[in-house]
Amino acid sequence: MTFLLAFLPIAVILALMVGYRWGASRAGAAGYLTALAVAVLFFGAGPRVLAYAHAKALLLTVDVLLIIWAAFLLFRVADEAGAIRTIGDALPHLTADRGMQSLLIGWVFASFLQGVGGFGVPVAVIAPILVGLGFSPLSAVVIPSIGHSWAVTFGSLGSSFNALMAATNLPFDVLAPDAARFLGIAGIAVGLLVLHAAEGWSAVRRLFLPAVLLGVVMAVGQYLAATAGLWNVGSFLGGLSGLAVAIPLARRYRGEMGDNGHLDTRRVLVALSGYAVLVAVTLGVQLIPGVRAALGKVAVLRVDFPEIATAQGFVTPAGPGRVIRFLRHAGTILGVSSLLAYLIYRKAGWYQPGAGKRILAGTVTRVMSSSVGIASMVAMAVVMQHAGMTDALARGLAESVGRAYPAVAPWIGALGAFMTGSNTNSNVVFAALQQRTAELLGYTVALILAAQTAGGALGSVIAPTKIVVGASTGGMAGREGEVMRKMLAYTGSLVALMSVIALLGA
């Protein structure tokens, strides 16, 4: 009974999003209210417990949203300048081989875009490009959806991984190695699945070696970046590594080249320079020891909390909430990079009049709905933690699943992403639960959390909201069911692969 009551807020979110197609902001609010009611009525959470839980939730929310807001701002800066379109238009010049195009554009470029943007950008940008190259609308939507899935956790400039750290209070050097390893293996498998989606098993046989080579290069690039503290540009650097290798590789598998028009190399370089700025600022802040230390001492928000206990005796020990070091926060790095990128594109004359206003207005309009969703789900997760509901869920799971838990962990992450629409939200809702269950069962916490975020990344691409975005831009509006059916098999096999890796590593 305790387990069912603790599960109720999650069940509410699942039912509303999947059954009634509610958005994350509405369903998140309903889940939060359910958690509040259950915590007060059945778990003995008094006003003092709730007050401190909400204050801690606020710190987590600020930490997560700083990145989301700034990441979207950078995307708007580049999109308004036409930089993303410029990069995308250059790629078909390299090869006419259909399978190679699917790898280069639907996988490598999609991973790069996920690294710098996310928010459905890879599918929204790439699906129309693939349709223009002659792919069927169904393939044009499925290929980039699967293609970018492995890059979600360390993509969107690290927002999902940041949420994982925030929800578990574990640092990057504990979480990144296993997470990058899981996702790297998934990445190699994704390349082969993209080939299958493009041209079936014949393409997989014909382009097996280039696909594996590209997968290894991107996986290693992401792994090295993430474990070196550059987790916020992990997928970006992974995707960039892939592009660097894919371009000469595409020349090797050119197929029958037609006329794609003239390639303006200078324009492509200017388009990429906005992102080069991000890499330069990130490297400067994260890798220069004096700079990193100095920035970490100023403008620090640290709030201490006392020990609190529910009426039923569940105790949360005293300690600080999420510490936010504003000057070296990934959100600040992104904000500064956005400003510098804006100045570069403006100097190059790439903006129409009024671009600045459109960029800011577009950013605020787009992120506010997501911000309400994040604030609700973070508040729900933290209230559940402090009321002992997460603990009750973890104990119930541990008792029912037992030694098979590592195999179940990625499916929980995938379920969380499917029902909330994002890897970030899945990590916010489930990471603490997974952490606690791992502790109870004696498994390595980092391994289970890696399975959580890998499942969340792979499962996020079949979330109903993501499917709708992809279907609408690829000419599949109204046929979302076809898209989901085709993707379920690919996504299911990827999450099953994560289960096997988790079991082997446990």
Place this chain on the structure above:
Amino acid sequence: MRLIDYMTKFHKHTLIFLLMVLPPVGMYFAAQNGAPDAVLWALLLPVAGGSVWAMFVK
């Protein structure tokens, strides 16, 4: 048009967001200073109210 009318008509999510994130600041300081339970419950009301409103905004 008054600011509140403008915000309610064109920036519902912004208003809801503010209702959800501003009161917890007050909750923290009230709890730290031993405020009565009634004050803490009162500060929770706008957060819960904002959430109820969020459920009806598409």
